[in-house]
Amino acid sequence: MFEGLYFEYPKVLSFVLIYIACEAYCKIKPHALYFPHAAQLSYATRNNSTLMWILKYLSIVLLVIALMSPVRDEQLVLEKQTPYNVAMVFESSALETRKELIDFVSNRMNDTFALLFYGEQLYSASPLTHNKKSLLQMLKQMQPLVGRKDSHVIAAMRMGIRLLHQAQSGEKLLLLFVKNSPHVNDEERERVVSLLRQERVRLYLIGDTDETSLRELVKVSGGKYFVQDTNNTIESILKEINTMAPSKVDDYAYEFKIYYYLYPLFIAFFTLLIYVYLRNRREV
Numbered sequence: 225m226f227e228g229l230y231f232e233y234p235k236v237l238s239f240v241l242i243y244i245a246c247e248a249y250c251k252i253k254p255h256a257l258y259f260p261h262a263a264q265l266s267y268a269t270r271n272n273s274t275l276m277w278i279l280k281y282l283s284i285v286l287l288v289i290a291l292m293s294p295v296r297d298e299q300l301v302l303e304k305q306t307p308y309n310v311a312m313v314f315e316s317s318a319l320e321t322r323k324e325l326i327d328f329v330s331n332r333m334n335d336t337f338a339l340l341f342y343g344e345q346l347y348s349a350s351p352l353t354h355n356k357k358s359l360l361q362m363l364k365q366m367q368p369l370v371g372r373k374d375s376h377v378i379a380a381m382r383m384g385i386r387l388l389h390q391a392q393s394g395e396k397l398l399l400l401f402v403k404n405s406p407h408v409n410d411e412e413r414e415r416v417v418s419l420l421r422q423e424r425v426r427l428y429l430i431g432d433t434d435e436t437s438l439r440e441l442v443k444v445s446g447g448k449y450f451v452q453d454t455n456n457t458i459e460s461i462l463k464e465i466n467t468m469a470p471s472k473v474d475d476y477a478y479e480f481k482i483y484y485y486l487y488p489l490f491i492a493f494f495t496l497l498i499y500v501y502l503r504n505r506r507e508v
Contacts, residue, residue: 229484232293239288279499286492294484299477308335308469309352309391311384315377315403316343321458322363328462329360332471336394338387341366342380352390377406378416381427381441385419396423397469398445402431406438413440420445426469430461 231237310332312325329337337359339349349362381400388396398420420427420441427445429438432452442449448468450461 228296229294230296232295234292236288236291239291240285243284276499276502279495279502283492283495283499286488286495290485290489290492292485294488296482296484297479298482299479307394308332308397308471309338309388309394310335310397310399311338311340311352311388312399312401313340313342313380313384314401316341321401322366324458324462326360326363328466329356329363331466334471336391338384339363340380340384340387342376344376346376346379346383348383348387352387377402378408378412381416382419385416385423385425388425389423395469396425397465398425398427398447399465400427400429400438402429402438404432408437413437416441417444428465430458 333356336352336354337350337356338352339359339362341347341349349366350359353359377400381398384398384400388398417440419425421444425445427442427447428450429442429447430450430452439449448464450456450464452458452461
């Protein structure tokens with residue numbers, strides 16, 4: 225119970241010695257009163273005087289203890305999260321990887337995710353969110369649209385970067401899953417390069433072919449290009465991304481003090497009340 229308890233101002237204990245010295249050498253000289261049968265009077269008031277002596281010195285000791293400020297040091301360990309903000313952009317026909325993606329999202333508990341699909345049309349399924357439950361439900365329900373053209377790949381990348389712009393803190397990742405080889409002209413590529421640099425977004429590109437038109441984007445962002453094949457499955461690619469951009473949780477300790485002076489102060493208050501009551505009654 226008292227483990228780790230110490231006094232913040234231990235020198236206040238000298239007040240007790242000062243009081244004892246004053247009690248011994250600075251006594252109040254009351255008026256002398258003479259009573260017959262003084263022995264019987266002394267016997268009748270002996271118990272009451274002992275109780276008052278105990279109450280008086282108990283109050284003084286408790287007040288001195290309160291002034292000494294009993295305290296205990298405590299440490300609160302908190303998790304400092306350094307999340308990633310991840311925008312996942314899919315060509316609609318690349319959704320057969322949903323199982324691996326569900327595992328990927330589920331294991332990154334501290335990150336926020338946005339979800340976009342592109343094909344003949346561009347569809348933003350979810351903005352940046354911590355709500356993994358709804359995000360995973362969307363991934364489970366989405367159906368791949370085989371044979372659709374990926375004409376909106378650049379627009380999808382730009383929208384993904386805009387969604388990442390909403391992030392208040394943490395690093396930004398753009399995961400682009402392509403099934404077919406997109407055609408990207410120089411003007412479009414330069415616009416995306418500018419956005420990637422401006423927002424400091426790291427691009428990870430996962431495709432079935434070695435698409436050279438997008439390699440510059442990956443290089444500029446500091447990301448990586450992954451070619452998905454029999455030797456490099458989507459599962460192994462996502463594991464490598466987890467290694468390259470781990471979801472971080474750092475512990476840090478916050479130290480604070482717990483003060484206990486209120487307890488002796490509270491008890492001293494009541495012992496003084498009882499002492500004053502008995503003294504007044506005695507004088508009456």
